Each structure stands twice: as C-alpha cells, then as structure tokens.
C-alpha cells in the first residue's frame with residue numbers, strides 16, 4: 001500500500017493527537033503518503049482531505065483533543081453515503097484507512113471494510129468500553145483528570161459536611177467510575193453493570209456517618225438510570241445530611257494525555273501504519289496484557305467488554 005488516510009471520529013479523547021502523529025510518521029517512514037481526513041466520517045463524505053507531512057506531527061504529542069477535528073455522523077450510517085465515501089477515497093488514490101475512535105466509529109469502519117476497503121481501527125475513547133482491548137486511548141488520562149476533580153470536591157464536601165454525588169462520563173460503561181472511584185476512595189460507586197438498591201446506598205452513607213465520617217463521596221456513572229440530582233434529594237431526605245450532585249461532563253475529556261496514553265497511542269498508531277503497509281487486511285489494534293494486538297475487525301466488533309466484578313467488590317470492601 002502506498003497511500004493511506006487517517007481520521008478521528010466520535011467523542012474526542014486525549015492521546016488522539018499522539019496516535020495521528022504516530023500514523024503519519026511511521027507511515028512516511030515506510031515510504032507511504034498519509035492523508036488527514038477532517039471531521040471524521042462527515043469530512044470523508046465531504047472530501048475534507050489534506051496530505052500530512054512529517055511536520056504535521058510536530059507539537060501535537062502532548063495536546064488533548066484532535067487536530068483532525070471530530071464529529072458524529074448520522075449520514076454515514078446510510079449505505080449510499082458509505083459508497084460515496086469510498087468513491088472520494090478512490091479519487092484521492094487512498095487505498096487504506098486508519099480510524100481512531102470508539103464503538104460507533106468501529107462500526108463505521110467495519111461497514112467500509114465490508115465494501116472492500118482495508119481499515120485499521122485504533123481505540124480512541126475515554127469510555128474504555130471496547131471488548132477486544134484492555135485499554136482505550138484516553139481512558140488513563142480521563143481517570144486521572146477525574147481523580148484530581150474528586151480530590152477538589154472532597155475538600156469542599158468535607159468542609160461543608162455534605163454527601164456529594166459525582167457523576168462521571170462513560171456512556172453505558174462503568175469503567176471510568178470504577179477506576180476513578182477506587183482511586184479516589186469513594187464511599188459508594190454506582191455503575192450501570194451492577195444494579196444497586198437505593199436503600200443499600202443510603203445504608204452505606206449512614207454507616208459512614210455512624211463511624212464518624214464527616215462527608216461522603218458517591219461516584220456515579222452517567223449510564224446509571226437514576227438522575228444524580230434526584231439521588232441527592234433522596235439521600236438528603238433519608239440520611240438527614242445535606243447532599244449535592246455535580247456532573248463533571250466534558251472537563252473529563254480534555255487535557256494533556258498521560259504517559260500511558262501517549263505510549264499506547266504511539267505504539268498502536270505505528271502498528272496501524274505497518275499493518276496497512278503490509279496489506280494485512282482490516283484489523284482493530286489494541287492492547288492485551290501489555291502487548292499490542294491486532295484482531296480481525298469482524299471478530300473485534302463482536303467482542304463484548306467484561307466488567308471487572310472483582311475490582312468492584314474490592315472497592316466496596318475498601319470504602
């Protein structure tokens with residue numbers, strides 16, 4: 001393969017730039033031409049494409065977000081736009097594509113691969129919800145950002161002797177809540193994977209109060225159905241202690257990537273370029289037990305993420 005494209009799609013994640021840099025530089029090093037496709041699948045449909053040279057990878061390794069911009073494309077769900085995207089790539093002579101994104105982006109990549117285009121997926125999402133890889137690019141940074149925010153909230157929560165519910169991102173996945181919650185010493189961690197009785201949550205908070213805790217921290221994943229504000233109301237009523245809810249939101253998705261994310265992005269970006277260069281077919285690059293892996297794309301898309309119940313139970317014991 002002589003000419004490849006790279007795009008970022010879906011929610012941005014810290015480390016996407018490091019991944020772009022690796023695809024560009026490893027690709028050029030192998031003698032390929034690398035094209036950047038802007039605004040994800042939307043930009044692909046619109047032909048928003050520019051060749052990237054070595055210096056395009058300069059001064060971006062440490063930056064959050066994505067220099068290629070990103071989007072969630074509803075048009076791309078339709079076959080006619082997927083065919084159209086293929087004709088755009090054909091016009092540029094682009095023979096293979098690297099897609100950096102989460103589950104939805106991987107589905108789009110799979111559709112393109114079914115139309116005959118070799119596509120390599122890199123897992124770029126703070127959610128850590130992709131079954132074929134232990135870690136996604138951006139997750140470690142988001143956990144650490146969230147941890148630091150929990151620390152700030154802990155200070156004020158303690159001063160005011162309140163219960164604070166901290167809602168974190170993750171869509172249907174509780175990994176961000178679990179990891180930030182265990183690292184941040186949360187009294188209760190609420191995730192969509194484990195149904196939780198509200199009375200039990202209240203009991204835990206009351207138990208903490210009885211043992212002398214002046215404040216409580218509840219880390220709740222956004223995928224848990226009960227609204228955080230409603231939970232605060234219920235807790236206030238049932239525990240007799242003031243409660244507040246805070247939704248962390250996009251603040252978790254920005255910022256400079258950690259070393260772990262920069263490394264994962266760099267190694268997997270280089271791997272993606274190598275796979276396309278060697279015409280290795282459509283793959284999803286990830287990391288399993290510390291090793292970079294390249295799983296067949298169709299297989300990867302069907303692998304479900306297992307929630308770490310042991311870690312969840314341990315968090316309950318330690319709180």
Ligand code: F6P
Nearest residue numbers: 011102125126127169170171253
């Ligand atoms: O998938 C990443 C993510 O940040 C989720 O955690 C969150 O639910 C979603 O994206 C938010 O998406 P948007 O940027 O479209 O509001």
